[in-house]
Amino acid sequence: MVAVSSAAYSTNSYYKAAASAQAATATTTASTAASGTGEQAATSVTLSDEALAALAERDFATVVADARAKLSALLTEAGRTSPLEGDKLALDLSSLDARELFAMASDDSFTQDEQDAAGLEMQRRFEAALAGPAAVAEVTGNFTGLYKAAAEYLDSLGAEEKAGADWIAGRAAITEAQKQLQAAPKTMPDAGADDPVALYLALVEAGEAAEPQAIEDVATGARKTLDTLYADAIKAGKVPTFNKSTTVGTYIDMSKFPSRTLSSIVLDATGQFTTQEVSAANTALRDKSGAALLAGFQNAAKSSDPTAFSQNIMSIFASMSAEERQAAGWSEKFYQAAVDSYTTTSKLTQMFAQAGGDSTGFLSWMGK
Numbered sequence: 001m002v003a004v005s006s007a008a009y010s011t012n013s014y015y016k017a018a019a020s021a022q023a024a025t026a027t028t029t030a031s032t033a034a035s036g037t038g039e040q041a042a043t044s045v046t047l048s049d050e051a052l053a054a055l056a057e058r059d060f061a062t063v064v065a066d067a068r069a070k071l072s073a074l075l076t077e078a079g080r081t082s083p084l085e086g087d088k089l090a091l092d093l094s095s096l097d098a099r100e101l102f103a104m105a106s107d108d109s110f111t112q113d114e115q116d117a118a119g120l121e122m123q124r125r126f127e128a129a130l131a132g133p134a135a136v137a138e139v140t141g142n143f144t145g146l147y148k149a150a151a152e153y154l155d156s157l158g159a160e161e162k163a164g165a166d167w168i169a170g171r172a173a174i175t176e177a178q179k180q181l182q183a184a185p186k187t188m189p190d191a192g193a194d195d196p197v198a199l200y201l202a203l204v205e206a207g208e209a210a211e212p213q214a215i216e217d218v219a220t221g222a223r224k225t226l227d228t229l230y231a232d233a234i235k236a237g238k239v240p241t242f243n244k245s246t247t248v249g250t251y252i253d254m255s256k257f258p259s260r261t262l263s264s265i266v267l268d269a270t271g272q273f274t275t276q277e278v279s280a281a282n283t284a285l286r287d288k289s290g291a292a293l294l295a296g297f298q299n300a301a302k303s304s305d306p307t308a309f310s311q312n313i314m315s316i317f318a319s320m321s322a323e324e325r326q327a328a329g330w331s332e333k334f335y336q337a338a339v340d341s342y343t344t345t346s347k348l349t350q351m352f353a354q355a356g357g358d359s360t361g362f363l364s365w366m367g368k
Helices: 049-056 060-078 098-106 112-140 144-155 165-183 196-205 215-235 259-267 275-301 308-319 322-328 332-354 359-365
Strands: 028-033 040-045
Touching: 060 098, 060 215, 098 112, 112 144, 112 196, 112 308, 112 332, 144 165, 144 196, 165 196, 215 259, 259 275, 259 322, 275 308, 275 322, 308 332
Parallel strands: none
Antiparallel strands: 028 040
């Protein structure tokens, strides 16, 4: 049994999702004097991936400084002195990467409000990462994918966080859970009190999962971001435009906006956006939605599991906020269709197996 704490982020500093890691590439060139001449021969030295990563890695003091700079800029842009409002996130911290967020949560140079806000964001990211796999597990009864997702996120965290006792205990619990799941994939593992997945499920069941920033606040932030982009374009002597093919203006690329930000513009509950802005945001959001579906289909096409695409749709749906689903046009009927498809295909697979067939034969019969 997992004890549920009302503290958003207290004893489990690993309870978070890691931001996507960016691969760094670089080369260095050394010049040596040619023997007996005044000419120089250039020798190109290609560094290993490990060496490149070491060169690109910031020391933690730099990470702390970068986190402070980003947070200060966000607070200034939002006209706030604290990232919290009534113990809830009032600032979009998605621009901070995993190490910066950990620095903000753990370094004493940040105020208590700032540390608490970082903790809430860390919890929100982890929960967002597990939401999709958890929805699939609820339908299929198989917890393997859920724990695999948790393991991948823990493994992608920064070295500072991995050195902590909480991360070590949490990762060990995940490893133990995965061992148990090999023998019984449809039985919730008992990996002890340090299991972050069990904690997540308990928080969700108790209604204490982290809440995202209010959509109205997201919209206000989006309005300020757009106004800043417009001002920068005008300052450069160009006209801001949503026309990607412009040769004289500055293209305002909404594809770089997070899905929740785009959703706040599309829904425009506060009436802050123009028709052009809503249209551009809608196009960008639909493109993201379509790309997610395509990726889910391509992933399923490589799988030997005929229910893979249905599971991918369920996972994507559950990972979206209610506002994102509404803005993208993903209704509950769409989700239910995926569940029904999974159920029907599973039954057909079982019937085919009972009739003496195998999964390969069933996939051929299904046209895969």
